[in-house]
Amino acid sequence: MVRPLPEEERPLAPFRAEIDAIDAEIVTLLARRFEVVQQVVEVKKAEGLAALLPERVEDVVEKVRAEAETKGVPPELAETLWRHMIAFVIAYEEERLG
Numbered sequence: 001m002v003r004p005l006p007e008e009e010r011p012l013a014p015f016r017a018e019i020d021a022i023d024a025e026i027v028t029l030l031a032r033r034f035e036v037v038q039q040v041v042e043v044k045k046a047e048g049l050a051a052l053l054p055e056r057v058e059d060v061v062e063k064v065r066a067e068a069e070t071k072g073v074p075p076e077l078a079e080t081l082w083r084h085m086i087a088f089v090i091a092y093e094e095e096r097l098g
C-alpha cells in the first residue's frame with residue numbers, strides 16, 4: 001500500500017526510492033539463502049542432523065560481523081539481524097525435521 005507523500009517528506013523521495021530498490025535486492029538474496037536452507041533440511045533429514053548446530057551459528061555470526069566491519073556497517077546491526085534470521089531458520093528446520 002503506497003500512501004500519499006506528505007509535502008514535507010518530498011525531499012526524501014529519491015532516497016526512499018533507492019532504499020526500496022535495495023530492499024528488493026535484499027529480499028532476492030534472502031530468497032536465494034532460503035532455497036539453500038531447504039536443501040540443508042533434506043541433508044539434515046538424511047544424515048539425522050539437528051536443526052540447531054550452535055557452532056555453525058556462531059561461525060556465521062562471526063563472519064557477518066567481520067564482513068560488516070570491513071564495509072562500514074555496525075557489526076551489532078549485522079549480528080542482530082542474523083541472529084533473528086537464524087532463529088527463524090532453525091524454527092523452520094525444526095518443523096520439518098520433527
Ligand SMILES: C=C(O[C@@H]1C=C(C(=O)O)C=C[C@H]1O)C(=O)O
Pocket residue numbers: 037040051052053054056057060085086089090093
Ligand atoms: C542452515 C543451517 O541450520 C541452522 C541455520 C543456520 C543459518 O541460517 O545460517 C546456521 C546454523 C544452523 O543451526 C546449518 O546448519 O548450516
